[in-house]
Amino acid sequence: MHILENKFYEEESVFKAENLLREAKRQKRLANCLVPSICVLDPDGDMLSYLLKAGRAKLNSCWACYHTKLYTFQLEGTEFGIVACAVGASFAVLIAEQLFVSGCDILISITSSGIINRTSEDIEYVIIEEALRDEGTSYHYLPGEEAALMNASLLLHLRNDLLPSVPGVKVGKSWTTDAPYRETYSAIKKMEEAGVDIVEMEAAALYAFAKAKNKKVICFAHITNSMAQTEFDFEKGAENGSVASLHLIHLTAKSICSFIQ
Numbered sequence: 001m002h003i004l005e006n007k008f009y010e011e012e013s014v015f016k017a018e019n020l021l022r023e024a025k026r027q028k029r030l031a032n033c034l035v036p037s038i039c040v041l042d043p044d045g046d047m048l049s050y051l052l053k054a055g056r057a058k059l060n061s062c063w064a065c066y067h068t069k070l071y072t073f074q075l076e077g078t079e080f081g082i083v084a085c086a087v088g089a090s091f092a093v094l095i096a097e098q099l100f101v102s103g104c105d106i107l108i109s110i111t112s113s114g115i116i117n118r119t120s121e122d123i124e125y126v127i128i129e130e131a132l133r134d135e136g137t138s139y140h141y142l143p144g145e146e147a148a149l150m151n152a153s154l155l156l157h158l159r160n161d162l163l164p165s166v167p168g169v170k171v172g173k174s175w176t177t178d179a180p181y182r183e184t185y186s187a188i189k190k191m192e193e194a195g196v197d198i199v200e201m202e203a204a205a206l207y208a209f210a211k212a213k214n215k216k217v218i219c220f221a222h223i224t225n226s227m228a229q230t231e232f233d234f235e236k237g238a239e240n241g242s243v244a245s246l247h248l249i250h251l252t253a254k255s256i257c258s259f260i261q
Contacts, residue, residue, distance in 0.1 A: 003136060004144050009212075017097040024064035033062040034103025036072055036081040038253050041092055041109035043202060045084035050242035057082065065098050067091075075250040089137040089178055089205035096209055096217065106216045106256055109206060110245050112236070113198035113221035114183070116175065116191050124237075125248060126172040126197055127163075128219040129155060131204035135178035138208035146211075148176070148204040154216060157259040158252070166251055172197035174221055176204035198223060218252060220245075 025032065042048050051057035051073050060081060063070035068083050081104065086095045096107055113126070131148045133139070138148055149155075155171070163169060175191045177183065177199060191199070203219040210217035222245060224236050237244055 003139055007140060007143075009141075009143060018101040020066075021064045021098060021102060024066055028064060030061060030064055035060060035062050035070055035099065036079045037103060037105040038078065038257075039070075039081040039083070039099050039104040039107050040249055041086055041095065041107065041111075041202070041206075042082055042084045043087045043092070043109070043111045044240070046236065046240035047110070047242045047245055048082050048084040050239045050246075051082070063102065065095065068095060075246060075253075078250070078253060080249070080253070086202075088201050089135040089176060092202040093137050093141075093205045093209045096206060096215075097213075100213070100215050106218070106253065106260075107206075107210075108218045108220070108249055108252055109202060110220040110222055110249065111200045111202055112224040113174065113200040115223055116188060116196045116199055118223070119170070119197070122168055123170050124168040124223055124244070126170055126174065126221040126223065127155070127158060128174045128198075128200075128203045128207075128221055129171045131174045131176040131200075131207055131219070132191070132194065132196060133176060133204040133208070135176050135201070135204055137178075137205035138176075141205070141208040141212040146208075148207040149211070150207060150218065151210065151216065154218065154256070154259070158218070158255060161259070162252060162255045166248065169220075169248070170197075172221075174203050174219075175199040176201060197221075216256070218256070220248065220252075 057071040057073040060070045060072045086092050173196050175196045198221045200221050206217050
């Protein structure tokens with residue numbers, strides 16, 4: 001059976017995130033309350049580690065997920081939820097599905113990424129405009145011929161409202177793979193030729209989910225490595241990049257909230 005067969009995109013799933021969480025709340029005896037409206041995916045876990053070390057994050061008792069813990073924290077008076085270490089397309093979308101039925105309205109993901117094409121040494125983050133679909137999860141949400149794109153209106157707003165005030169950030173294209181140890185020379189060369197900037201593991205599936213379910217998802221890639229081809233790779237900056245990433249999250253949330261209003 002081919003991966004693109006038997007997807008039935010117009011049908012609802014029998015297994016629903018809201019039903020799973022209903023049973024999880026019953027089993028765990030949790031209150032029927034909501035998570036923050038703005039949530040963050042932190043695949044590396046560095047931001048949450050920093051927040052916990054600084055005493056700025058607390059465990060959220062409304063999150064009923066079996067696989068992860070959600071913490072809340074404040075940035076200049078705005079409350080955020082954060083889930084760490086949801087690495088890879090399948091895990092990220094599983095968490096995203098559950099977040100959006102638990103009270104989340106905006107999801108921001110900041111993942112580490114490897115360099116494919118670096119246009120400037122000054123660029124540290126990429127707002128992922130399009131992610132090439134080299135994983136499996138996205139094909140359960142969108143047909144194979146459709147591109148995995150950020151919502152066009154959302155992207156236009158970020159271009160006009162966020163980027164002019166945030167140096168070191170550009171809009172670009174990613175390669176989303178679910179096999180990081182199969183990033184061969186020939187595959188990388190093909191991505192270079194396709195104008196891809198970075199490689200990561202979540203964005204294509206998150207954007208496919210967002211398009212299929214009409215959800216607001218923003219994927220950033222923090223450029224942190226060259227696929228370990230040199231020594232001293234994977235250096236991310238102060239507190240493993242957490243200070244800069246949290247600042248970017250704050251500015252992005254502020255911008256998007258003005259866009260929604």
